[in-house]
Amino acid sequence: MKIDEIQPQLLNEFKMVLAHHHLSHAYLFSGGFGSYEMALWLSQAIFCEQPMDALPCGHCRTCRLIEQEEFADLHLVEPDGQMIKTGQVRALSEVFSESGFEGKSKVIIIREADKMHQNAANALLKSIEEPENDTYIFLISQNENLVLPTILSRTQVIKFPKNIEYFRNTLEKNGILRTQAELLAQVTDSIEAALKIGQSSWFNEGYNKCLQEIKLLKSSPADAFLYLSALTDTFDDKERQKILFDLLIHLFYQEKWIDKIQKTFKAVKMWQANVRLESCLNYIVMESE
Structure with a gap:
């Protein structure tokens, strides 16, 4: 770049x-x-x-x-x-x-x-x-x-704010659909990584699961706990798990859900310290006292 x-x-x-x-x-x-x-x-x-x-x-x-x-x-x-x-x-x-x-x-x-x-x-x-x-x-x-x-x-x-327009246009020029390019520009910081992810089949599946998790958090927190296994099945390695946290932060920002944003940042630090992904996600889903 x-x-x-x-x-x-x-x-x-x-x-x-x-x-x-x-x-x-x-x-x-x-x-x-x-x-x-x-x-x-x-x-x-x-x-x-x-x-x-x-x-x-x-x-x-x-x-x-x-x-x-x-x-x-x-x-x-x-x-x-x-x-x-x-x-x-x-x-x-x-x-x-x-x-x-x-x-x-x-x-x-x-x-x-x-x-x-x-x-x-x-x-x-x-x-x-x-x-x-x-x-x-x-x-x-x-x-x-x-x-x-x-x-x-x-x-x-x-x-260093993202140049979203530059990011999105570069992805589109490389064959990524506009809607997917827009999302990848929000949740990744590297065009090279975004191109690699955009060409994979698991990303859209994982994104849809994140949407479902947010929906359950709002309507049925108990079911949201149970649904976490669906996330861990798709985001099954370190590279994908980083994307998972970025997607969750992006979606929580859209919902203006400040408590969950703060919890996700904390969960990222836990994950970086080698706490199991399941435990990190449980922390995010857990209701505040």
């Missing part, structure tokens, strides 16, 4: 930030639509050998290496399995304490930051609170509501 096509407004805002040399040392990019691409573009701006008005040229050796995720002073952290573990974050201590290999600056990008174990998040706090002058941290999360408040309070949060 080209960042100038999917997030043109944010790109212009960051161009102004760079022009005035006001780039902060710790950001949390909330929303997956172009946030990682923006972090890479800003990394190019920091390291570029031939910047033009503080903007990256995109062609020098450094810019090319960053685009390929192979630059020595760019450090990427991703979940190991379902979690970013404490050891992964503690391993960054050398990065924070030492100079860069090719210059003074260092950039750390932590993808899916909401999957940090609490101990890992705590290990990162000191580095965020007292950053080295030439260290930049970009935390990326699909939803800031899933990130620990202690992390949120120490970073500058930038929201």
Whole structure:
């Protein structure tokens, strides 16, 4: 995805930030639509050998290496399995304490930051609170509501709204029906993932089951508990289960069901901590006291 096509407004805002040399040392990019691409573009701006008005040229050796995720002073952290573990974050201590290999600056990008174990998040706090002058941290999360408040309070949060029209049009150009493209644009953050899901038979079946679950929650909560097995039958692996939670959040938003939205966010954290899907869904369905 080209960042100038999917997030043109944010790109212009960051161009102004760079022009005035006001780039902060710790950001949390909330929303997956172009946030990682923006972090890479800003990394190019920091390291570029031939910047033009503080903007990256995109062609020098450094810019090319960053685009390929192979630059020595760019450090990427991703979940190991379902979690970013404490050891992964503690391993960054050398990065924070030492100079860069090719210059003074260092950039750390932590993808899916909401999957940090609490101990890992705590290990990162000191580095965020007292950053080295030439260290930049970009935390990326699909939803800031899933990130620990202690992390949120120490970073500058930038929201990356979906460019729904761009998303939907791209899916339609690739053969996805308009109604399905509209839904996929709402519940996924990656065009590649949306295309893969849109070409599968289980998605429509799963969506219809989610609609039935919402209907039962409103009319017969006891039956809603029993119907959960229908959801677990269809959403039977981790990839599908993530889509399940996204569908439920989307439908609860449509219903303006705030309690269930909050419970679903909590259930996602439980699920990421390896609580069984059935238990997470039971928590969502359970009536508030």
